[in-house]
Amino acid sequence: MPDKLQDILVTPAEMAAIDRDAASSGIDSFSLMRSAGTSVSAAALRLFPAALRFVVLCGPGNNGGDGYVAAAALVESGAEVAVFSFGDPAMLKGDAARARDACALTPESVEAYRPRTGDVVIDALFGAGLARDLPEPLQAVIERVNESGIPVVAVDLPSGLDGRTGEVRGASFVAAHTVTFMAAKPGHVLMPGRSRCGTLEVADIGIPARLISARAGHLRVNTPASWKDHAAALDPATHKYRRGHLGVLSGGQAATGAARLSAAVGLRAGAGLVTLASPPDALAVNAAHLTAVMLKEVRNASDLAAWLKDKRLNAFVLGPGFGIGKKARDFALMLCDRALVLDADGMTSFSEGRAELFERIAQGGGDVVMTPHEGEFVRLFPEVAADARLSKIEKAAAAAKLSHAVIVLKGPDTVIADPSGRAVVNANAPPWLATAGSGDVLAGIVGAHLAQGMPAFEAAAAAVWRHGEAGTRAGRTATAETLVDHIPPLA
Numbered sequence: 360m361p362d363k364l365q366d367i368l369v370t371p372a373e374m375a376a377i378d379r380d381a382a383s384s385g386i387d388s389f390s391l392m393r394s395a396g397t398s399v400s401a402a403a404l405r406l407f408p409a410a411l412r413f414v415v416l417c418g419p420g421n422n423g424g425d426g427y428v429a430a431a432a433l434v435e436s437g438a439e440v441a442v443f444s445f446g447d448p449a450m451l452k453g454d455a456a457r458a459r460d461a462c463a464l465t466p467e468s469v470e471a472y473r474p475r476t477g478d479v480v481i482d483a484l485f486g487a488g489l490a491r492d493l494p495e496p497l498q499a500v501i502e503r504v505n506e507s508g509i510p511v512v513a514v515d516l517p518s519g520l521d522g523r524t525g526e527v528r529g530a531s532f533v534a535a536h537t538v539t540f541m542a543a544k545p546g547h548v549l550m551p552g553r554s555r556c557g558t559l560e561v562a563d564i565g566i567p568a569r570l571i572s573a574r575a576g577h578l579r580v581n582t583p584a585s586w587k588d589h590a591a592a593l594d595p596a597t598h599k600y601r602r603g604h605l606g607v608l609s610g611g612q613a614a615t616g617a618a619r620l621s622a623a624v625g626l627r628a629g630a631g632l633v634t635l636a637s638p639p640d641a642l643a644v645n646a647a648h649l650t651a652v653m654l655k656e657v658r659n660a661s662d663l664a665a666w667l668k669d670k671r672l673n674a675f676v677l678g679p680g681f682g683i684g685k686k687a688r689d690f691a692l693m694l695c696d697r698a699l700v701l702d703a704d705g706m707t708s709f710s711e712g713r714a715e716l717f718e719r720i721a722q723g724g725g726d727v728v729m730t731p732h733e734g735e736f737v738r739l740f741p742e743v744a745a746d747a748r749l750s751k752i753e754k755a756a757a758a759a760k761l762s763h764a765v766i767v768l769k770g771p772d773t774v775i776a777d778p779s780g781r782a783v784v785n786a787n788a789p790p791w792l793a794t795a796g797s798g799d800v801l802a803g804i805v806g807a808h809l810a811q812g813m814p815a816f817e818a819a820a821a822a823v824w825r826h827g828e829a830g831t832r833a834g835r836t837a838t839a840e841t842l843v844d845h846i847p848p849l850a
């Protein structure tokens with residue numbers, strides 16, 4: 360795959376436009392289908408050399424066409440092959456009809472398929488053209504195959520998965536391997552889609568990269584390529600103030616641990632200095648637990664205003680364990696014109712009165728990153744959360760636009776979006792990263808990056824990636840504390 364396309368995510372609608380562009384630039388569309396189908400047959404033969412029979416399930420569109428090409432290629436390889444179709448194969452049109460004609464096998468109705476030991480299913484029912492929930496009889500076939508444990512190789516997407524959202528439309532195959540074409544789609548990386556694709560192979564079927572780049576939006580998988588230019592600019596040898604001074608705001612006596620985690624990881628993640636701002640009742644407990652992190656008494660808004668006179672303090676984390684209410688709102692509004700990570704209680708405090716926050720963020724010109732999990736997102740952006748048509752990427756982007764902040768919508772498929780519509784989907788987080796305090800650690804890494812002068816979007820994307828890597832390095836028994844010890848280098 361050309362390097363340029365490595366991390367790009369292309370929506371099904373963009374892919375359809377790319378197909379049209381390819382055809383109008385003179386590329387033979389049937390040759391694309393032939394490449395698509397033969398890359399699927401090659402994958403099936405490579406991955407399942409001991410298959411007793413390949414069962415190709417073909418749908419009513421071009422995904423089915425790819426299936427007929429694959430079936431013919433498998434027959435040619437000497438394998439035992441059966442074809443089952445959904446819909447009348449005589450109704451196929453264009454390239455798909457041509458592919459059907461080039462396949463010598465006579466399809467049976469898909470509802471007649473009964474899984475047999477030794478079968479490998481090639482799922483070519485629907486790909487990019489899935490437009491609605493699957494009909495009941497097809498759902499039953501899919502569930503039968505899933506229950507049988509027979510391996511499935513999916514063409515483009517496991518049928519039933521929506522390529523734009525990753526949602527299941529009634530039922531979907533759970534594939535062992537998916538072969539998609541030219542670029543991954545959002546449905547391959549968003550949940551639950553990602554968990555149903557098996558290993559993902561992106562096959563080059565010969566569409567020029569320039570046609571893909573011309574149509575693709577600003578959507579990518581989150582890899583270091585998304586932010587490494589900004590990371591490389593950070594010079595670890597610079598004076599400690601030049602690596603930034605991060606302020607983390609602690610909650611009261613009974614809830615100090617969360618902010619201390621953010622502060623501790625802030626140093627690990629590269630902030631030159633980190634100061635924990637503590638209310639008087641929590642000073643003693645914080646002091647007892649800190650070494651390299653500094654401590655400062657901040658009782659109220661006027662203390663904060665006095666502290667903010669130190670312009671070297673260039674980024675803040677507000678929210679972990681802070682407490683919900685007016686104090687959090689007042690503090691957040693004061694910090695909006697510096698780089699700020701608004702997390703947890705910091706966000707929830709604005710379940711009412713968010714308009715003032717969003718306005719301040721817009722006016723502030725600072726870099727503000729908000730890091731909601733799903734529940735916090737519903738509280739802060741109820742109208743966006745309730746819009747069932749939107750994918751997780753589209754939700755994060757809509758919230759970013761509304762709030763003028765960079766949004767980190769957390770989960771196993773964390774999405775980072777900025778107000779301009781740029782978005783990345785993270786895919787390196789192990790499941791055990793969902794542990795108590797994990798979000799506090801993430802907020803601290805984002806804060807450290809902001810303190811080092813990274814722009815908000817890159818700061819957030821890099822933090823989510825490092826957090827995921829730390830989870831992998833810390834292993835299954837990871838706790839928030841051990842994550843701190845496993846943060847990988849930034850560059």
Ligand SMILES: NC(=O)C1=CN([C@@H]2O[C@H](COP(=O)(O)OP(=O)(O)OC[C@H]3O[C@@H](n4cnc5c(N)ncnc54)[C@H](OP(=O)(O)O)[C@@H]3O)[C@@H](O)[C@H]2O)[C@H](O)CC1
Pocket residue numbers: 374378391392395418419420421422423424425484485486487488489490491492493494514515516540566
């Ligand atoms: N990307 C490329 O360059 C290439 C892609 N190829 C393959 O083509 C498919 C996309 O083909 P398309 O024909 O657009 O779509 P599908 O085959 O996925 O499905 C369309 C047909 O399915 C019907 N449909 C849709 N949803 C349902 C449903 N829930 N239940 C029943 N039927 C459904 C739809 O009918 P309509 O009534 O909605 O029109 C269509 O008949 C892509 O995924 C690749 O595999 C090329 O082969 C190579 C180039």
Ligand SMILES: [K+]
Pocket residue numbers: 422482483484485486513514515516517518
């Ligand atoms: K499919």
